[in-house]
Amino acid sequence: xxxxxxxRVRLIWVNLILDxxxxxxxxxxxxxxxxxxxxxxxxxxxxxxxRQLRTRYEVLRRRSAPWSADVATGAEVHDTKDAASAExxxxxxxxxxxxxxxxxxxxxxxxxxxxxxxxxxxxDCGQAIGVERLQAYPxxxxxxxxxxxxxxxxxxxxxxxx
Numbered sequence: 123x124x125x126x127x128x129x130r131v132r133l134i135w136v137n138l139i140l141d142x143x144x145x146x147x148x149x150x151x152x153x154x155x156x157x158x159x160x161x162x163x164x165x166x167x168x169x170x171x172x173r174q175l176r177t178r179y180e181v182l183r184r185r186s187a188p189w190s191a192d193v194a195t196g197a198e199v200h201d202t203k204d205a206a207s208a209e210x211x212x213x214x215x216x217x218x219x220x221x222x223x224x225x226x227x228x229x230x231x232x233x234x235x236x237x238x239x240x241x242x243x244x245x246d247c248g249q250a251i252g253v254e255r256l257q258a259y260p261x262x263x264x265x266x267x268x269x270x271x272x273x274x275x276x277x278x279x280x281x282x283x284x
Contacts, residue, residue, distance in 0.1 A: 162242065162250045162252070162253050163241075163242045163250075163253060163256070167253065167256075167257075168236060168241065168242075171236075171241075171256060171257070171260045172233070172236055174260055175229050175232055175233060175260050175261070176233070178225075178229060179226060179229045179230075179233075182222045182225060182226050182229075183226070185222060186219060186222050186223070186226075225261075228261040229261055231261070231263065232260060232261045232263075235263070242256055244263070244264050244265040244268050245263045245264060246264055246265075246268040246272075247265060247267075247268050249265050250265070251263075251264070251265045251266075252265065252266060
């Protein structure tokens with residue numbers, strides 16, 4: 123199984139972040155604006171959350187290794203029941219891979235916000251996201267109030283994006 127070139131670039135970028143190679147990268151801010159600081163998170167809390175995100179990312183990365191795609195499809199199909207079972211397994215595996223890719227993207231975004239020093243700041247209202255919320259859901263990009271408001275809106279076929 124060949125990795126999509128865009129996915130390969132994304133994996134390289136994430137590995138750089140996971141390895142800490144981006145720690146010396148300049149933050150790209152306009153007019154030397156200062157980053158929004160999150161007064162409710164200590165450096166230790168951010169380090170703990172970062173470690174939690176990196177560990178989860180590594181679990182997902184290993185699970186989505188190219189060899190895993192061949193496991194379910196490697197079985198021989200002998201009759202229509204086997205074919206139906208194989209098709210269902212393929213669909214489940216595809217759904218799992220989509221879910222994992224989405225979660226990996228959320229983790230990448232959270233790590234990027236940490237690097238930009240905007241982690242823990244709601245992307246909608248700019249207020250601090252509660253420590254308890256971040257500890258329970260480290261990829262949260264909205265405060266509880268904004269997320270609840272977003273979830274109450276009628277959906278247009280897309281996920282609510284926490």
